[in-house]
Amino acid sequence: xxxxxxxxxxxxxxxxxxxxxxxxxxxxxxxxxxxxxxxxxxxxxxxxxxxxxxxxxxxxxxxxxxxxxxxxxxxxxxxxxxxxxxxxxxxxxxxxxxxxxxxxxxxxxxxxxxxxxxxxxx
Amino acid sequence: xxxxxxxxxxxxxxxxxxxxxxxxxxxxxxxxxxxxxxxxxxxxxxxxxxxxxxxxxxxxxxxxxxxxxxxxxxxxxxxxxxxxxxxxxxxxxxxxxxxxxxxxxxx
Numbered sequence: 001x002x003x004x005x006x007x008x009x010x011x012x013x014x015x016x017x018x019x020x021x022x023x024x025x026x027x028x029x030x031x032x033x034x035x036x037x038x039x040x041x042x043x044x045x046x047x048x049x050x051x052x053x054x055x056x057x058x059x060x061x062x063x064x065x066x067x068x069x070x071x072x073x074x075x076x077x078x079x080x081x082x083x084x085x086x087x088x089x090x091x092x093x094x095x096x097x098x099x100x101x102x103x104x105x106x107x108x109x110x111x112x113x114x115x116x117x118x119x120x121x122x
Numbered sequence: 123x124x125x126x127x128x129x130x131x132x133x134x135x136x137x138x139x140x141x142x143x144x145x146x147x148x149x150x151x152x153x154x155x156x157x158x159x160x161x162x163x164x165x166x167x168x169x170x171x172x173x174x175x176x177x178x179x180x181x182x183x184x185x186x187x188x189x190x191x192x193x194x195x196x197x198x199x200x201x202x203x204x205x206x207x208x209x210x211x212x213x214x215x216x217x218x219x220x221x222x223x224x225x226x227x228x229x
Binding site for chain 1: 123153154155156158164165166167168171172173175177209211213216217218219220221222223
């Protein structure tokens, strides 16, 4: 059974870089069948899809965050990572990682990690 | 970006009720529509993918339908564990976007 677990600092100062890692167990991150995604949820709000990465290192970033965003992958550690630079209070959110499946019939996110709250504050 | 809307934004229902939630897309998305359930403090859970395919392990009281711009999620007989917030999500075009959610609570 595949599981994902986010890790990283829960508090980041404004203007600094937010860094999170998602560790995947029960599946190989090098699988050609899946992409690996980040999604965030501002407190009490809806869901915002951030971007995804393929095992080859190919990425897609949401245009709203693209200039500040880096998603990378470490196949040897079965992990992928998120970096958001120049953070502000608006980046305070619960950050989720998820596996993204793509087929001719559709694309979906499943499963998800439990999420980690990142607060941007001095 | 494709905009997703949901109605209602919240509803109150009783155990055993039939519940229907509607999701609309700002342009046609074929059947590239997913439904997720989220309980407080928990990650979203996939219920329905490709508009009408039930994810493995999800009870059969959940069903999805629709294509193009209008979709529905139906819970045929609401159970106590179904009180949660439900989100639709389009996966037709990047950036993938979510609806604002529908909160289902106890009447």
